[in-house]
Amino acid sequence: MLSKYKPDAFNIRMNCGADVGQSVFHFHCHLIPRYNGEMDNHKGGRMIPKKGKY
Template identity: 50%
Template structure:
C-alpha cells in the first residue's frame, strides 16, 4: 500500500469485484461506457513485477468483470490493455489493467485495435503502408 496512490486509497463503494489479490472498479475517466480497471491490492508499478498468483488473479478478475459488463452494457467487443512505464503512457504507477468495452460504430473503422497507439504503424494491412524487406 502506498499512501500517495489513488488505487491504494480506493473507496470501497467504487469496487464492483474483489478477491484476495485484486480489486475491480469502473474507471473515473472512461474511454467507453463500462470501461473498467483491475488493480492488484499490492502496490507495484508494472505487470512484469506481478507474482504468479497475482497474474492468475488478474486474469480471473478480467473474466469476472467481463461477465458483469456483458450483463449491464452488452458491448460488441473488448480491448484489454496495460501501460507499463512512462514511455508506454502509464500515468499511475500502480499496475492497472484496462478492460474497455467496444461498441459497433464507436469508431469509424476499428481494424487494428490497439495498434492505433502508434498511428503510423496501425494500418499494416494496406499495401502502401507495408515495409518492404530487400
C-alpha cells in the first residue's frame, strides 16, 4: 500500500474515552496518510484542509 500511494508523512489519531467521542470501547486508532502540498498550513496538527482557524 505504501509503495502505491507514497505518503510523505502520517498523522496518528486516537480516541480514548467517552469525553472525546468514543462510543465503542476498544482500541481505536486512525493512521492518516499526509502529502506534501495538500494544505497551506499544518500548524497545530490540522488534519482536514480548510477546517479550523489556528
